[in-house]
Amino acid sequence: MASISATPLHFLLIFSVLSISSSTIFSATVVEDLNNLHPPPDFNTTIANNCKNNPSLRYCNNLTPLSLPEIFKFTVVASHLCNESKNPNCVESFPNINLKNRPKIVPLYLSFDFFWKYCPLTIMSINLANNSLKGYFPSDIFHCSQIQSLDLSHNDLSGDLPIQNFSVLTNLTFLNLSYNHFSESKISNTQFFKRFNSSSFVHSGLVPDHGTFRIKALLAFIGFPIFAILVVVCLCWLCFQRPDFLPGVFGRKQKFTPSILKAATDGFSKRNLVAKGKGVHIYKGLLRDGSEVRVEIYPMDNLSSRKDRQIFIAECRILVQLWHKNLVQVLGWCDNRRLRAIVTEWIDGEDIEMWLSRSAPTWKQRVKALKGIVEGMCYLHEEWPEVGYDLKTSSILLSDDREPLISRFKVKDRTRCSQKVYKLGVLLLEMVTNRRPREEFERGEAGLLEWARMHFPEKVLELIDKRMKKTDLVLDQATHQDWFRSLT
Numbered sequence: 001m002a003s004i005s006a007t008p009l010h011f012l013l014i015f016s017v018l019s020i021s022s023s024t025i026f027s028a029t030v031v032e033d034l035n036n037l038h039p040p041p042d043f044n045t046t047i048a049n050n051c052k053n054n055p056s057l058r059y060c061n062n063l064t065p066l067s068l069p070e071i072f073k074f075t076v077v078a079s080h081l082c083n084e085s086k087n088p089n090c091v092e093s094f095p096n097i098n099l100k101n102r103p104k105i106v107p108l109y110l111s112f113d114f115f116w117k118y119c120p121l122t123i124m125s126i127n128l129a130n131n132s133l134k135g136y137f138p139s140d141i142f143h144c145s146q147i148q149s150l151d152l153s154h155n156d157l158s159g160d161l162p163i164q165n166f167s168v169l170t171n172l173t174f175l176n177l178s179y180n181h182f183s184e185s186k187i188s189n190t191q192f193f194k195r196f197n198s199s200s201f202v203h204s205g206l207v208p209d210h211g212t213f214r215i216k217a218l219l220a221f222i223g224f225p226i227f228a229i230l231v232v233v234c235l236c237w238l239c240f241q242r243p244d245f246l247p248g249v250f251g252r253k254q255k256f257t258p259s260i261l262k263a264a265t266d267g268f269s270k271r272n273l274v275a276k277g278k279g280v281h282i283y284k285g286l287l288r289d290g291s292e293v294r295v296e297i298y299p300m301d302n303l304s305s306r307k308d309r310q311i312f313i314a315e316c317r318i319l320v321q322l323w324h325k326n327l328v329q330v331l332g333w334c335d336n337r338r339l340r341a342i343v344t345e346w347i348d349g350e351d352i353e354m355w356l357s358r359s360a361p362t363w364k365q366r367v368k369a370l371k372g373i374v375e376g377m378c379y380l381h382e383e384w385p386e387v388g389y390d391l392k393t394s395s396i397l398l399s400d401d402r403e404p405l406i407s408r409f410k411v412k413d414r415t416r417c418s419q420k421v422y423k424l425g426v427l428l429l430e431m432v433t434n435r436r437p438r439e440e441f442e443r444g445e446a447g448l449l450e451w452a453r454m455h456f457p458e459k460v461l462e463l464i465d466k467r468m469k470k471t472d473l474v475l476d477q478a479t480h481q482d483w484f485r486s487l488t
Ligand SMILES: *[C@@H]1O[C@H](CO)[C@@H](O)[C@H](O)[C@H]1NC(C)=O
Pocket: 001, 002, 026, 027, 028, 080, 083, 084, 086
């Protein structure tokens, strides 16, 4: 800008100020000018005249004593800013601050707080859009309280919008705060912002519309409880249906639900059905922890009575406590109203009956197996006298390491001791003779006994399994057993 001649205009301080020195030449940058230019000696007179002509000038209204150097600097900045804003005639008026898309210089001008403090009253519009402005809303702008238009869109402004301060901008009719990152606040609660619609706040972080804010609040208000309820429902479902999905602390390990059993047996598929008896289906199952189990299902035609269930549960509680190397371990149970089940460890081997007929074990092997069975019986007899067991060769399993395992139990067993001994005797006889009383004798066990009695002790060789080597030891042990006598 060239030197400025004296002008009668009173509304623009800049030119009045600069008129005092007709030789003043502006340099290219405002910073340079601020450093190099100094108020002329009669600057106080110029200011005094300006204020006389136009008392509404901001620096004249100031209650604090005038600071001449500050006012001078203000005139320098105003002059540059007017020119930068491409106002058509900066000599006569300064209507717009328009620094759209000028990110290099905008922060500099915003830092001149003495300029904003005396913001020229002629300015009607401020446009600082698209300048990557960071930080809080530039509050110095509120000094220009007469503006009608303010555009701060496309910046990076953040933090709380100084909502209350806006009320000084009484003549503001255009506002654009879109594309910023202000903290969410209820601007719609303020009368001032009611005159602007949502297009002033697009992606600004602010929530102009009462409705959307309320909807969000409502969603949060309803959404959270719904979420919490869903979590609880989920947990409850897991607790009651699939406790095996819960960490061990929550799940009761011995309690199996129909859902667990269904999952373990692949939906009770035929492929997993290993045996089907009277009122019991036996499945092989695979639990989530990878262990194989045997699932005995007792389907119930009618709903079981409360008392029935209680008895069943009480019995199962005892069974899961049995712990001996010659007993199949009961892992748990299921006591659903429609489905009862007992879950035991899975034994891959065969039962004694199959073992006897298929592999013709030696005398020594048979004696070892018998010893194991007796040990299991002794444990039950001493620790759990109320628990009965099934001593049939088909009910006693052999583990991989040839350890016999008693597998069928019955709580509250009323079998008398003598009956147990009798059953053991029959088992012994079966193991020595490899005869199956229920299939080979008309009178069953009694038939087997009768047949044995006929041959004992004279024709004992007839009794002993033909496939076994009859060494002296075998004969000796077989004939000197008192057990046979006790049976008769
Ligand atoms: C004013 O702006 C014009 C271009 O718009 C420029 O040539 C000139 O140097 C500027 N004057 C000052 C004093 O900045």
